Amino acid sequence: MTPTSPEVRVPDREVPERNPAVPKHVPESLEPSASPEPSASPEPSERLDLTEAGEWKGVSPKYVVVEIVGTIVNAVVVCGGASLLWLLLDQTWAMWVGILVLVISIINLVFEPRRVRAIGYLLRGDDLLFRRGILFQRFVAVPYGRMQLIDITRGPVARWLGLADLKFVTAAATAGVSIPGLAEGDAESLRDRLVELAESRRAGL
Template sequence: MTSDVSQPKADPTPAGTDLFDPLGVDWTPVSPRLASARLTVTAIVLGPLLIGTVALAALTGVAWLWSLPAVIVLLGVWIGLLVPRQVRALAYAERADDLLVRRGILFQQLVVVPYGRMQYVDVTAGPLARKFGIASVQLHTASPATTASIEGLPPQEAARLRDRLASRGEARLAGL
């Protein structure tokens, strides 16, 4: 007589593999200076709001208006705790045929860009990014949905990555 008890199915993924952390991939983290730059932007935005709401509450004398500066301070503290973790979660990896870009804590994202699909590579650095010594590399493909960007790279690394990705893209494109 056979048993109707079904056997547990084997997991198709090997032990130790993760959807957002493939085996054998050496991730390169971005510069921690990106966190400082993002926190500076937060202070630039929230600072005047805090001053304005404190002035409004103090000048009007309405007690419930003091909740506005409190909310802004709590938002600033939350952002101050979140941003460094977000920056630590940013990383990229160069493989033989593609570039991987990983980001996110709660909502994780892994973008795989094949070198043969790249059309061009941008390096950008605004005034604040230059002040903190960081730059961004953005990869453009034929599909707008597969563009990827890597923020917070030291300028020398951004230039190296731009040149390397462009040459790999040209080599893959020439092989088509």
Template sequence: MTNSPEAPTPDSSPAPTEQASAAPAAPAAPLDADEVRHADHDPAVFTAGAFDRIVEPRSEARLPLGDGTWYQLAKAYVRVQLITTGLFLLLVLVGGLVAVFAFDFRWLVIPAAILLVILAAVLAVTPRQARSYGYQLRRDDLVFRRGILWQRIVAVPYGRMQLVDITHGPLDRGFGIAQLKIVTAAAVTGVTLPGLTQQAAEQLRDTLIEVAETRRTGL
């Protein structure tokens, strides 16, 4: 009797073959709502020399601030406004006195007095009014707010910005502040930040220009 060779039994558990499969890349972390994609963006520049908080209306029906970081105007802006308005008030007062006593223009007493009262009221509310200004850099837009009695909040999409302009007069330069104006396709959505420090205005301009270009090109 001959023994037939046993047929090889197939391995029921074949050796696994390695497959080169790349692990899925982790999704990029989204930008924080208060950040802008800019290498030189330094929030400390926006807070240096500025007020520490926004003054809100006392009414419960006021427009809420919402979440996020709000930046404010420079404290030097108030001094510039007080000097400018005070000089105008002094000019009106001296001009009125000269017109009345030197040229006997007594009819100028009433309009001059009304103008002086208005200027005095402007001087009184200027510090509080300046602290109602604020701006916030969000993911897709810049939000601007101002006003105590008449509040205004504007959201300007980065992709709609056409021009970012910085201007300052001699008195502004003396106190180290500047005015930054944002022009969009729709004139009603334009924003003017009247009293930023020079460094804050320049950095904000560069940041907005870079982010606006990114939004327009769809990157």
């Protein structure tokens, strides 16, 4: 009878708990280790708030006179022509055209001060920002490096009031942008400043 060898007992080992979220067929070495949560990705930069882009500079309050005179002159010319057609040639449609132009002109006269206050410009790092309009606002950004022509114009009424318009044309634009109603001294200073900025940008400084 063969003697039986004494039974060797293997001590129990602690089996680490398996992550229940990981399937059983995945090796333990591939189980995701606890790590700090990744930091949230930076949010995209917000749009530039044009109302808080900087300190806007407005035009001269005297520019209201220029706009009022222009509106009255246009209304007188159109209404006068419509009246002649109605009275001399008995054209009834001309009477309605004259009435319509008169009503529109009166509305424009009421809103002229508000429209003038809505005009403004802002010198930024790389461009000039121009705005105008009440109900339908228009914002135009003109890069300094693309300015090719900077001109000062004066109408008869504006010259009498000591005002001037600053007009600049860029390389890509077919029509220029004009800042109206500037005091003559401000228009000349702004022109010299824009010429200096345009030359420095074109030179790559």
